[in-house]
Amino acid sequence: MAEAKRQATFGAGCFWHVEAVFRRVPGVVETAVGYMGGSVPYPTYAQVCTGETGHAEVVHLEYDPRQVSYEELLEVFWRCHDPTQLNRQGPDVGTQYRSVIFYHTEEQRRLAEASRRKLEESGLYDRPIVTEIVPASTFYRAEEYHQRYFEKHGIACRPPTL
Numbered sequence: 001m002a003e004a005k006r007q008a009t010f011g012a013g014c015f016w017h018v019e020a021v022f023r024r025v026p027g028v029v030e031t032a033v034g035y036m037g038g039s040v041p042y043p044t045y046a047q048v049c050t051g052e053t054g055h056a057e058v059v060h061l062e063y064d065p066r067q068v069s070y071e072e073l074l075e076v077f078w079r080c081h082d083p084t085q086l087n088r089q090g091p092d093v094g095t096q097y098r099s100v101i102f103y104h105t106e107e108q109r110r111l112a113e114a115s116r117r118k119l120e121e122s123g124l125y126d127r128p129i130v131t132e133i134v135p136a137s138t139f140y141r142a143e144e145y146h147q148r149y150f151e152k153h154g155i156a157c158r159p160p161t162l
Contacts, residue, residue, distance in 0.1 A: 005029060005030075005062045005063065005064055005065075006062070006063055006065055006070070006104075007060065007061065007062055007063075007104050008060075008061050008063060008070060008073050008104065008108070009036055009058050009059070009060045009061070009101075009102040009104070009136055009139065010022075010058060010059055010061075010073075010077045010100070010101055010102070011036070011037075011056035011057060011058040011059075011097075011098060011099065011100040011101075011102070012077060012080055012081035012083075012089065012099055012100075013057070013081050013088075013089025013090065013092055013097045013099075014057060014089065014092050014097065015033035015034070015057040015058060015059055015142065015146065016033070016146065017080070018033075018057075018058075018059045018080060018081070019031050019032075019033050019059040019147075019148065020151070021076060021080045022059055022061055022073075022076060023148070023151075025063075025068055025072075025073070025076055026067055026068060027063050027064045027065075027066075027067030027068025027072075028061050028062070028063045028068065028073075029062050029063060029064055030061060030062040031059055031060070031061045031062075031148075032059070032060050032061075032139075032141050032142075032147060033057070033058070033059050033060075033141075033142045033146050033147060034057075034058060034060060034139055034140050034141040034142040035048050035053070035055035035056065035057065035058065035096075035139075035140045035142065036055060036056060036058045036060070036102055036136065036137055036138070036139050036140070037054060037055055037056045037058075037100065037102065037134065037137055038053040038054035038055030038056075039053060039054050040052075040053040040054070040055070041138075041140075042140055043055055043140055044143070045142060045143055045146065048096050049094070049096065051094045051095050051096065054095070055096060055140070056095070056096055056097075056098050056100050057096050057097060057142075058100070058102065058139070060139045061073075070107075070108055070111055071111055071115065074101075074111065074112060074115045075115075077101065078115065078119055081099060082099075083099045083116075083119070083125075083129045083130065083131045084125050084126075084127040084128060084129055084130060085099070085130070086098070086130045098130075098132065099129075099130060099131040099132070100131060100132040100133075100134065101131060101132070101133045101134075102134060102135070102136040102137070103133060103134070103135060103136060104136045109133060109135075112133045113133055116129055116131060116133065
């Protein structure tokens with residue numbers, strides 16, 4: 001019997017870039033960008049950009065664990081952004097751009113915490129890692145024009161090396 005697809009959700013700055021990175025990972029079978037972690041049901045992009053809804057921009061993905069492990073997805077997550085920047089990535093500033101791992105299972109929580117600890121102990125960063133690791137909540141799919149934004153606009157995305 002084939003193993004079922006699993007889900008993972010990551011926030012690492014602007015969701016356009018994060019989605020483009022994860023779409024290139026073998027074993028990731030579906031992605032969607034949207035919002036998670038806030039208090040307003042069915043938020044719009046304009047609402048999230050105010051910083052008042054509490055949502056993070058995220059990529060929600062389905063993956064085949066026979067082809068890619070959650071640990072490998074965590075490696076991609078850590079390498080596709082700077083986890084020491086609080087509520088920002090590059091020019092994008094606001095709580096919606098926070099570094100966050102939304103875990104769907106206790107195993108994901110344990111693996112995420114272990115990977116953060118390993119990264120902290122590696123000495124790779126001079127500043128503390130500010131990434132939140134919190135339970136997944138309702139995922140609200142972003143407006144259609146945000147889905148696969150880089151592909152639709154012919155923007156190349158160089159994936160991080162593993």
